[in-house]
Amino acid sequence: MEFKNLKLSKKTTFVIWVLIIAFIIAAPSILPVFRLNLLGRYLSLAIVALGVDLIWGFTGLLSLGQGIFFALGGYCAAMYLQITSSSEFPNNIPEFFGLYGVDNLPFFWEPFRSPIFSLFAIWVIPALVAGILGFLVFRNRIKGVYFSILTQAALLVFFNFFNGQQKLINGTNGLKTDVTQLFGQMVGSESIQRMFFWFTALLVIAAWFFSKWVVKGRFGNILIGIRDDEPRVRFTGYNPVLFKTIIFSIAGGLAGISGALYTVQSGIVSPQFMTVPFSIEMVIWVAVGGRGTLLGAILGAVLINYAKSLVSEALPASWMFIQGGLFILVVTALPEGVLGWLQGEGPRNLLQKLGLKRKIETYPSLEIKNETEGLKNE
Amino acid sequence: MNKNTNSLLSLENISVSFEGFLALNDLNLSLKKGELRAVIGPNGAGKTTFLDVITGKVKPTKGDVFFKGKSLIGRKEHKIARLGVGRKFQSPRVFENLTVKENLEISVSTPKSPLNLINKKIKNDQLDEIEHLMKVINLSKKINSKAGALSHGQKQWLEIAMLLGQKPDLMLVDEPVAGLTDEETDLTADLLKSLSGDNTVVVIDHDMEFIRRLDSNVSVLNQGTVLCEGTMDTIQNDKKVIDVYLGRPEE
Numbered sequence: 001m002e003f004k005n006l007k008l009s010k011k012t013t014f015v016i017w018v019l020i021i022a023f024i025i026a027a028p029s030i031l032p033v034f035r036l037n038l039l040g041r042y043l044s045l046a047i048v049a050l051g052v053d054l055i056w057g058f059t060g061l062l063s064l065g066q067g068i069f070f071a072l073g074g075y076c077a078a079m080y081l082q083i084t085s086s087s088e089f090p091n092n093i094p095e096f097f098g099l100y101g102v103d104n105l106p107f108f109w110e111p112f113r114s115p116i117f118s119l120f121a122i123w124v125i126p127a128l129v130a131g132i133l134g135f136l137v138f139r140n141r142i143k144g145v146y147f148s149i150l151t152q153a154a155l156l157v158f159f160n161f162f163n164g165q166q167k168l169i170n171g172t173n174g175l176k177t178d179v180t181q182l183f184g185q186m187v188g189s190e191s192i193q194r195m196f197f198w199f200t201a202l203l204v205i206a207a208w209f210f211s212k213w214v215v216k217g218r219f220g221n222i223l224i225g226i227r228d229d230e231p232r233v234r235f236t237g238y239n240p241v242l243f244k245t246i247i248f249s250i251a252g253g254l255a256g257i258s259g260a261l262y263t264v265q266s267g268i269v270s271p272q273f274m275t276v277p278f279s280i281e282m283v284i285w286v287a288v289g290g291r292g293t294l295l296g297a298i299l300g301a302v303l304i305n306y307a308k309s310l311v312s313e314a315l316p317a318s319w320m321f322i323q324g325g326l327f328i329l330v331v332t333a334l335p336e337g338v339l340g341w342l343q344g345e346g347p348r349n350l351l352q353k354l355g356l357k358r359k360i361e362t363y364p365s366l367e368i369k370n371e372t373e374g375l376k377n378e
Numbered sequence: 379m380n381k382n383t384n385s386l387l388s389l390e391n392i393s394v395s396f397e398g399f400l401a402l403n404d405l406n407l408s409l410k411k412g413e414l415r416a417v418i419g420p421n422g423a424g425k426t427t428f429l430d431v432i433t434g435k436v437k438p439t440k441g442d443v444f445f446k447g448k449s450l451i452g453r454k455e456h457k458i459a460r461l462g463v464g465r466k467f468q469s470p471r472v473f474e475n476l477t478v479k480e481n482l483e484i485s486v487s488t489p490k491s492p493l494n495l496i497n498k499k500i501k502n503d504q505l506d507e508i509e510h511l512m513k514v515i516n517l518s519k520k521i522n523s524k525a526g527a528l529s530h531g532q533k534q535w536l537e538i539a540m541l542l543g544q545k546p547d548l549m550l551v552d553e554p555v556a557g558l559t560d561e562e563t564d565l566t567a568d569l570l571k572s573l574s575g576d577n578t579v580v581v582i583d584h585d586m587e588f589i590r591r592l593d594s595n596v597s598v599l600n601q602g603t604v605l606c607e608g609t610m611d612t613i614q615n616d617k618k619v620i621d622v623y624l625g626r627p628e629e
Contacts, residue, residue: 218480218495219492221484222484222492225484232467232471232473233484234454234456235455236456236459236484237459237544238456238490239454239456240456242492246492
């Protein structure tokens with residue numbers, strides 16, 4: 001896999017952001033409530049995609065288990081909403097416990113009565129789990145395909161565990177949030193959903209700024225160094241384990257925030273958030289948008305999901321084929337994703353192929369790839 | 379324990395076995411501070427494994443390595459690097475997706491902790507150091523171009539500059555002139571010579587003219603052990619060396 005380090009020019013980034021912000025501001029007045037809610041959900045997915053871009057696009061860690069952290073964030077948010085809205089139910093505990101004859105609240109629910117604890121838990125718990133998992137894996141120098149397989153296996157472990165715990169978290173049914181109360185109103189009500197839309201839009205922008213800050217400068221350069229030649233980083237005196245653990249933990253925290261926002265806007269969190277295809281889709285959004293561009297992750301997540309819902313309405317069951325085709329197209333024709341293609345030589349090459357632009361002359365020697373490249377990974 | 383206190387680095391009875399094959403066989407070698415030492419040997423003599431043992435990439439099956447009086451065995455690569463052992467690889471290994479300046483920043487930055495890198499700007503004296511290194515390797519004009527776009531020779535030099543930027547007490551330089559022009563080879567030899575004295579340098583190479591130009595002590599490795607040590611003239615007249623490596627004079 002070859003990575004190019006893509007730096008979007010300031011102008012392109014600015015133009016894209018103006019368009020995004022204009023659209024976000026206009027959206028509530030031009031979109032019907034249903035569509036606005038969908039857009040809000042997809043914007044929240046952009047945050048998990050930013051995390052995937054940080055660990056995969058920049059650091060070269062292809063995680064197929066981001067669903068774990070996404071779901072953990074969602075569960076934290078849902079537990080808070082359920083426990084604070086449970087006063088009218090028997091024993092003052094969430095309704096579903098009655099179905100399984102549970103009278104006492106499991107201990108780990110208690111702290112979620114506190115809004116402040118819950119607000120922190122949404123990102124701290126996923127970040128901690130990611131940090132611990134990451135540290136154990138990276139310390140043992142597990143990388144590449146083995147890392148991907150391991151994250152997917154971890155995802156399945158979490159999925160099966162959550163699926164089976166009816167008495168603790170309602171198992172496979174998940175936790176509903178739309179009929180809970182927040183600020184004295186139903187979470188599923190239009191006004192609260194509108195508020196969540198704005199909140200999500202702001203957090204996407206904040207997450208982008210944060211990610212940008214993380215990858216700019218020397219820290220980001222070390223991440224790129226780890227991606228391209230990890231032993232070299234090590235021999236220069238840096239400990240890649242620390243850097244990888246930190247970035248994996250950051251991506252986990254972003255996934256948690258994303259999962260919480262997605263949960264409150266879709267009305268339920270369930271182990272379905274931890275299915276294998278969903279975590280793979282996150283990677284596809286980033287691949288299509290453009291690895292290592294950050295903005296590409298946001299555009300990929302929002303546009304692909306929006307397309308998914310439009311296509312699924314018109315032609316049910318055809319989306320999987322389109323998504324598969326899209327991924328194949330990107331891997332074969334646009335290995336740097338749409339933004340990477342736009343930013344690189346893509347448009348010019350296309351114009352040349354169509355005969356609309358003259359080829360630039362180049363020395364034949366410039367085309368020759370560095371022959372020592374194969375020796376690098378002895 | 380016959381630790382020689384005068385020596386910066388000493389390898390004592392090092393053996394490395396890869397599934398029964400002895401890449402290094404009871405190797406003994408010691409370096410004084412400020413020394414420039416060339417290491418030559420035929421393919422498979424264990425030259426690169428010798429560097430791998432010092433830098434912590436390979437654990438020896440037997441023996442010990444002392445650097446500044448401390449044993450290096452069991453230390454992680456990045457810890458050994460921080461102790462002051464720098465390594466330049468056989469094929470130039472620079473970070474091709476980063477600019478020349480960013481490559482040098484990675485090498486000169488201290489402390490090398492994530493926290494320092496993420497929230498602090500690079501120090502001024504480190505920027506001066508980068509300026510200085512750019513001049514040494516003559517790449518000042520390319521400061522903001524991607525390292526991947528440099529020529530082979532420029533990459534070799536950039537990697538040498540990165541090595542210098544680490545300010546190591548011991549520099550291990552593996553085939554620094556592979557693929558360089560004659561002129562570049564001469565310049566590299568002069569650069570390495572000028573470094574010794576303040577720095578301790580080990581150079582591994584095949585190029586006899588280059589080694590001769592270094593004008594240093596030479597260790598000849600063969601089958602994982604030191605066959606002979608001495609000046610270029612001494613080893614060129616050594617019968618054992620001629621047999622295994624240099625070949626007969628008419629060649």
